[in-house]
Amino acid sequence: MTQLRTAERNRLRRASAAVWRESIERTLLFFEQEMERVESELNAWWDEHGSAWREPEARLRTMPGVGPKTARVLLAQLPELGQPAADRVAGRAGSVCLRERAVARTASHSRRPRGGAVFGQLDRGPPSGDVADPI
Numbered sequence: 001m002t003q004l005r006t007a008e009r010n011r012l013r014r015a016s017a018a019v020w021r022e023s024i025e026r027t028l029l030f031f032e033q034e035m036e037r038v039e040s041e042l043n044a045w046w047d048e049h050g051s052a053w054r055e056p057e058a059r060l061r062t063m064p065g066v067g068p069k070t071a072r073v074l075l076a077q078l079p080e081l082g083q084p085a086a087d088r089v090a091g092r093a094g095s096v097c098l099r100e101r102a103v104a105r106t107a108s109h110s111r112r113p114r115g116g117a118v119f120g121q122l123d124r125g126p127p128s129g130d131v132a133d134p135i
Contacts, residue, residue: 001038005031046072056081 005028012024050057053075060071060081075081 001031001035005035042072 008024008027008031012021012028015021015024046053050072053072056075057068057071060066060074061068066074
């Protein structure tokens with residue numbers, strides 16, 4: 001809904017006809033009311049069922065720029081944030097921990113043959129005369 005509201009706001013700036021502006025303003029009013037309703041329902045659910053997440057939410061909110069909405073979105077999308085294993089959180093968020101980056105960097109500089117060179121030889125089959133067909 002946030003993206004739709006933003007799109008409508010952008011349309012409102014470009015709308016020249018009064019009829020279009022009125023229609024867009026009614027649509028924006030609907031989005032505002034609906035977002036308030038949904039947020040109210042989410043807050044009511046959180047107040048009733050969110051007791052297990054109160055401590056992780058409080059910890060997240062100690063970080064600058066993290067308010068109740070951001071903390072709750074993070075906990076909903078990454079429930080591991082309530083658990084102590086940071087590497088699982090980083091992996092779930094799409095990050096790679098530094099140790100894995102170091103391993104990947106070391107592996108990329110190794111002198112092992114690349115798959116293409118090895119498999120390219122297999123595609124050509126055995127050298128002529130070296131291996132006889134057993135059947």
